[in-house]
Amino acid sequence: MNRLRLFTSLMLVLSAPAFSAPTAWHSLAGTSSIGWTAHWQGTPVKGQFKRFTVTGRIDAAHPAGGRLQLVVDTASVGVASSGLTRALHGAQWFG
Numbered sequence: 001m002n003r004l005r006l007f008t009s010l011m012l013v014l015s016a017p018a019f020s021a022p023t024a025w026h027s028l029a030g031t032s033s034i035g036w037t038a039h040w041q042g043t044p045v046k047g048q049f050k051r052f053t054v055t056g057r058i059d060a061a062h063p064a065g066g067r068l069q070l071v072v073d074t075a076s077v078g079v080a081s082s083g084l085t086r087a088l089h090g091a092q093w094f095g
Contacts, residue, residue: 025068027054034072045084051076 034049051073058066074094078085088094 022057022059022066025054025056025058027052045079045081047077047079047088049073049076050078 032052032054034052036047038045038047049072053071054068056066056068058068075089077088077094079088
C-alpha cells in the first residue's frame, strides 16, 4: 500500500502546474496578428503587419517584472490598396 500511495503522490506532484514558474510567451505563426486603423482625410484605412515575432517571459506572481519583446518586419506592412501599400514601403514611411 505504501508504494501505491507514493506513486499517487508523485503523479500528483508531477502533474500539478508550476504556478511560480515564469510563463514563456511567443507569437503563433498564422494565428497571431497585428492590425491597425489610420484615418486619412476622414476615411478609416485598415492595415496589418504580416511578419512579426513576440517573445518573453511573465511570472504571474510578479507580472511587473515580466518582459515581452516585439519585433516587427516593417516591409510586411500592407493595406487593401496596392497604391497605398507602395507608399507605405516608400522613404517617407517604412522605406
